[in-house]
Amino acid sequence: MNGSYKKPLVRLKNICKRFGTIEANSNIYLDIYPGQILALLGENGAGKSTLMSILAGKILPTSGTIEIKGKPVVLDSEKKAIEHKIGMVYQHFTLVEEMKVWENIALGKEPGFWLNKKRILQEIKQLAKQYGLEVDLEEKVFNLSMGEKQRVEILKLLAQDSKVLILDEPTSVLTPTETEKLFAGLKNMAKKGTAIVFISHKLEEVLAISDEIAILRKGKIVAKTKTNEVASPKELAFKMVGKEILLNVPREAIEPKETVLEVQDLQARKVKKVSFSLRRGEILALVGVAGNGQQELVEIIAGLNFHYRGKVTILGRPASEFFKQYRWTNSLAYVPENRLGMATCPNLNLTENFLLTTRNGFQRGFFLRQKEAEKVLWTKIEEFKIKTPSTKVQAKHLSGGNLQKLVLAREFYRRPKLIIAEQPTQGLDIGATNEVFSLLTKAKAHAGILLVSGDLNEALTLADRVAVIFRGKIVADFSVHDKEQVKQIGFYMAGGIKE
Template sequence: MTSTAEIPLIRLEGLTKSFGPVRANNNISFDIHGGRILALLGENGAGKSTLMSILAGRLHPDAGRILVRGRETRFASPKDSIAAGIGMVYQSFMLVNAMTVAENVLLGQEKSFWLSRRAMEREVGDLASRFNLAIDPGSRIADLSMGERQLVEILKLLYRQSQILIFDEPTAVLTPVEAAHLFEALRNMAEQGKAIIFISHKMEEVIAVADDVAVLRGGEVVGQWEADEIQSKEELASRMMGRSVSLDIDRTESIPGEEVLRIEHLSGPRLDDVNLVVREGEVMALVGVAGNGQKELVETVAGLRPPGAGRVEVLGKEWADFFANPSWKETLSYIPEDRLGLAVCREMTLTDNFLLTTRQGFCRGMWLQRRAARETVVQKVKEFNVQPGRPDMTAGRLSGGNLQKLVLAREFYRNSRLIVAEQPTQGLDISSTEEVWRQLLQARAHAGILLVTGDLREAVTLADRIAVIFRGRIMDDFSVDDKERMKRIGMLMAGAQ
């Protein structure tokens, strides 16, 4: 007879889920044990998010069983999943923007009828300190960066004390230091007997934190191993993709041309005397801990908020003149971090989303040439491997990574001279990341690129120059060939001169 200790916290048996003709999950079976961290890997569209949504009670399987502690369980809603001890942090944040961090964490989980604001903030602040998550519990969600919002979602999960914890790309917007703190928290929770499911596309993270690894491909489990059986991230990537993949990108030398962006003494909310220049033919990477002014700077450059004090010049024009009547092509492309909130409309088709920033290119007088637009979308989704890439399907049916690839396909199509790429590979698998990196370097031939990233490896791989931002001020700006200053990036990100 099987002992209680050997019974997995979660057992999946033959789970299958389809969306019309698309089979997202097909006969998936594996175990999730307490006290261990299971890394779930797979390409964009492999079925990871669908499977986790079933576990979280947001979707219902067409076939198969879920056993929680040996008992078959059906989740009619997320409430049932939560009651069974399952908690999940989603890629798309579920927060109330008008509320504070503390109010969001305690929303629906209050222990008494009345809690003072001070008591809520103290309780959440203590929780954040316990897991080394740096965030102000009194801050409003609307004022936070995407990285800080991710921390709030993690705090909600920790506060609920779930026994099965699902983290979907939790480090996508975290710095290496924040990620290391998160890994420490995950190990602590596993040591307490909790089961951790960790979804990531970063091979080095999986090797660093996982006890077990399961790989999905085409909606099916193709293998499950103990992490000790995998010798390198190259081997892990090969098992995930079914072929050899390398992220060693050949970045050829480029001669910088004319300025496409000049920022002088820009100040305002979270910005303090920012000076920055981006030239055609170069990648300028802006790196820093989330919440240090990157969001405000990008929104100003992209035309979403006017400059405060100081001066911003885009493609040789003053900010107000440039955004008074910008062209759809060969000017400025913006790839936002918030793909669901800013980049796409999930209820619109892929074709209509493609037209959001390219419509002028398909107009002839009063008429919109939808057939030509649709044919272009067919070509671009194939080129960027958007899965499934049917031009008439709604964007909301795509996984997060495939949504990002749709946005990249649209913005690169515009052949812009200035590209603002904010976390462009966030949520993408290795193969897609490799392709986006190549596309960015190819675009560098005719454009200047402002790359805003929390991934230092991405910055070092792609950038010609790196600027480090801390508390709204550019701490330093230097060439990647300056080895001594490159060594100080971590200190600069922490505010040390």
């Protein structure tokens, strides 16, 4: 990385952005230099994504100016930003689901840049190999896992030859090995003069990859510092939140009780003879590189996919029978990784979203007691510390952390005995992550929890057992207290077989 910067490539001057009475960004000044990796930190809702969406041309600022190479510009569209060599990978993906991977990456290229499909595939394969972001280029996007979609978004940005790369939580569903490869690629790009803005809640990653750090709080930049002047993640967390927060969730010893989930010789398109069981009172973490069958396995257990062979038993009943006579309480709860779109409906308000899976509890004959549901929701908002001015707010206007807590509040209200939690802290800040950890730890007192995660720290912090999946097979299943096996997780995730 280039350690000395001369003139800024991009300068944000007095940027303000208001949504009605809410001020998302306030009087922001920020310089972005060529060859620099700038980390942008802040709690959920601090204004990071809004600020970068302005730079990427997705939204216009209420006031303020943007300069590129010293000249004022108006970035009134994403196309205009791309023309100025600015590109952004958003936390919520912008891919065309019905198109193939290579078609998505090739979108937006000028005619004649690539002459034919063979040339396109060759160029993309070289990019994918260079940055460790391999993905099936002929697969349609809707068949991909969230981790694979993340890779496609990054590849799409790299293919545009951007001089300013904005990455919003780019490692949220990557394994440590994938993250290392991505970081190596980013450092190489910085050496060649590319400016990179790195938005992340993973403080260790910020310290490992960035040159400088800018911290936002309540829409304002409250601190700027060189990364080598920060002593530890603890110090960085204090700068970001203004108080000490450590991910230190006590592991409560609970005697496992009855079996709530049993999978025997399960086979499907990507799942290959998988067998495991889960009891009430324990958390089983399923870890692996995205695209190794986790998504299909979760869909089968959650009742979204019945195209399989083998046996799935949920709360003592075969899955087919269980879902035919599904109960809304004391049953199964699914917390999907796509919290905005699958877990919630973006344009519905909070009460309406709360009723998506709890409506049977508020239905009296043909009538839905929405006011009663709203009263219950307010108690959950207080209990789960959800920051919102009203239950009438649309889900899409909540920060990631608050939206995730809304989903958990809704599902835990149903008192489930089996919980499937898929990437539950993806994209959340350190404070929200700590709260979600605590909620899941408490929930295992009355439920068995299948935790599907790409974050090994999350898995080892929460789980009692870890199962590693590779190419559709469980290659290892062991207690988190087995230190020798824990050391081998990376080996298993890469396809090593437990002897």
